[in-house]
Every structure is written in C-alpha cells, then in structure tokens.
Amino acid sequence: MREYGPAVFLVAMLFASWEIIAWTVNLPFILPPPSGVAITFWELKKVLVFEHLPSTLAIIVIGLVISIVLGVGLAVWMCLSRTAEKAFYPIIISSQMIPTIALAPIFIMVFGYSIWSKVVVTVLITFFPITVSTFDGLKSSSKDLRELLLTMGGTKKDVFFKLQIPSAMPYFYSGLKVAVTLSVIGAAIGEWLGAQSGLGYFSRRMMTQFDGAAVFAPIVLLSAVGIGLFLIVKLLENRSLKWRKTK
C-alpha cells in the first residue's frame, strides 16, 4: 500500500483543489464540486446502478467477447498463413488512420437504436489492440526454441501449441488491458449517439438539462467499470502467467 501513497496523496490534492475552485467559481451546473457529484450520485444510485449500468455493461461485455474472438482468430490466421498476413496486416494498421469514432453515426443508421450499434462501435475500437498485440506475440517466439523443437521431432502443430501460444500470452494480456479501458469509451460514445438507456446516454441527457453534477455521476460509475475490468484482466494475467512473477 505504501507504494501507492504518493498517487493517493496527489489525487486527494486534486479533488481538494477542484472542490475549492468549484466553490469559488460557483457555477454548479457547469463545474459541480466533487461533494456535489457525490451527493447527486447517492440520490441517483438506484437509477444508475440498476437501470443504466446493466445496459452499458452488456455492450462492453458483448463487444469485448466479439473483439477477442475475432481478434485472436485473425491473429492466428495471419500467423499461420503468409498470404493472410500480407492481405490483412497493412489494412489493420492503416484502418487506425480512420477516425473510427467518427464512423459511429453510420452504425446507428445501420443498426438503429438496438444494442448492436453500440456493440459495433465498441468492437471497432477494441479490435485493433487485441489483434495486433496477439499477432506480434505469436511472431515473437524464439527462433532457437523453434529449432530445438524441430530437432526433437516436433511438428508445426507442436511449435504452434507448445511455443507460439505460450509466447503470445503476455502480449495478448497487454492488448487486452488496453482494450478493456477503450471498451468503456466505445460503449459511452455509442450511447451518446443513440440509446434509450446506459450510463453514456444518461450523462448526455443530463447535459441537455444543464445538470452538471448529474453529468459527472455516471462518469464516476463508468470509471469504476473501467478500473474493475482492468483489475479482472490483471488478476487473470497473474494467475495464468505465474512464471513472470518470479523474475
């Protein structure tokens, strides 16, 4: 806990100065003080936690699962086939030049206000880190170890399962950690554009009502979701990569 001391202190300082500035400016509909956000959060807790959180979480979880399945699948395909690598890799990289978020309205048009328009936005933004990091991980396996497996009579399949997959695991987890934080952003933005519930939707609706504290309250919950997901991935990582802790 001691190593987090400076960070905790800094955050406390930030909140304290925010509180003071907010009281001085005294425009609570634009800049609510943290205490005001906390009070609003408490008042809205039922609506936020039981109505809007579940729909946002559903988008995030479905989006992440699709991203992992598609991303890992494509990474494996590119690893096994040079043709697939040559065809997809440049496209995946250059697709990052497109402002993906700016495409979101198109998906709202295609999928309407259903959950899928938001899921597509989430997939679009989390797909890249998962695919690229997993692919790089599969490619990172040691050439010397590969040759050693061959001298032991190992097949291509052995090399893939016993060498490339384990080598890719740390990379996969790095990509996943980036993806889970992005997934929260993806879901929130998707909801801004068109939704009937969700934390992003609620925050935006409160914006139109100039209720500053109520804009912030769902953001607190969104941040908590992001942190929670990150910690879950970290936990999974520590459990499946025990060997790294000993270094």
Next chain:
Amino acid sequence: MRKPVLEFRGVSFSYGGKKQVLNQLDFAVYNREFISIIGASGSGKSTLFRLITGLEKEESGAVFLNGEKQVNRHGKTGYMPQQDLLMPWRTVVDNAALPLELSGLKKKDAVKKVMPMLAEFGLTGTEQKYPSELSGGMRQRVSFLRSILTGSNILLLDEPFSALDAITRLSMQEWLLDQWEKREKTILFITHDVNEALFLSDRIFVFQEAPVQKLQEVVVPLGRPRSLIDLNDAAVVDWKNKLIEQLRKGVTAV
C-alpha cells in the same frame, strides 16, 4: 571393433551456394565415444551440429546414424544448445518432459517418467520451480536432462558450459563424465576451451578454416577415470600447446 553410430560420407554443405563450409567431409564417431570439437569461431562447428540434427540439409554425400543412412534427421539426436533454452513458462519438470510430450506421450505420463530422473540429476526440490529461479548450473542440468530424455544415444552439446563461472564449470565437467558413463551415450561436444576438451574427450576434432575438407584428429593420451591433475601430464601439456597454437593461427587467418 566398435560400431560407428555417426558417420559422414563425402558431405558437402554451403550456405546458399556461396559460403562453402564443408567440402567432401568424411568422419566416423564410434559407440560410447566422447568427442570434442574445437576450432575458431566461424569455422563451421555449429553448422556441423545443424547438419547432424537435420536443421540443415547436406548438398551432397550422406549422413549415417546408427548404421543407417538418414535424410530427415529430426528427432533422432539429443541436442543441447549453447544457451539452456528452457521455456520460461514451463516448470523444471515440464521442461524436461518436453521431448517425451513431443514423442506422443501424454503430459501426465511424461511427468511421471521425469520425476525419478530429477533426483539423479541433483534437481530434487526444484520440480515446480521456473527456470528463472534456478542457478546457471542447475539450468544446464535441466537442459542436459531434456536432451537425455529424447531417448537418443547420440548427444550433441554445443558449448554447454561456456556461460558458467570457472568453479561451477569444473564440477559440471566431472558431473558430465559421470553421466556419460552411466547412461552409455555417445557425446559430441563443441568447446573453445582446450583444457576442457583434453579433460573430457577420447578424441578431439580440430576445425581448421572453412571449407573443412578433412578433420584433424587428436587422440587424447589419457586413460579413464581421469582427474584434473592428469592434465599436467607431459604428453597432454604438449598437445595443449600445439592445439592453442593452431587455434591462434585460425584466428589470425580470419
């Protein structure tokens, strides 16, 4: 007469047709021999191992293992690389079990077979440890155990002790001789260290500059068992000086 377990007949090899490494090379290694291979870097020692293990293919000539001509030699020899090359994500026992798994044994059965061997290799208590938790000497022992478990009678050791400190190295050399006798293997051992070669081997192959056409061969004038003091023997010292002289020539030629 002992039977040859490894034989090269007129083997030529070059990298991409440009750099000729071996030119019509003939040699034979007999059952349960300990052979050291010394030579300047770049003289083709490691290439020789790559050819024996089947990682490279001969351009002409033939390689015989245990009396049979073998074209695809993967899985026929036990190779121990220079760096221990243990998989960092596998425990000691799982690392050692790797060749058994590759030969089709179920992981559980492979582990069962490895467990009693660990004690013989002085690795009791490290079964569930990861390579990063072991000392350099211990890692080399795991790597050696792994090459033994390939089940091959021919072991190829590529400078296995070069990264160890002098004291560990001495005890590992004695330990290796022990294992070699106990397990009735034939060993080919690449080294840069003339003392190590003289202490360990029956014969020493000297690699001159590439392309290698004929191996110069030294029969070590020592019986067995040996101790380090035997290295002070006049005949041995004589050979030692000659070999060092030759290696030095090789270096200046490069």
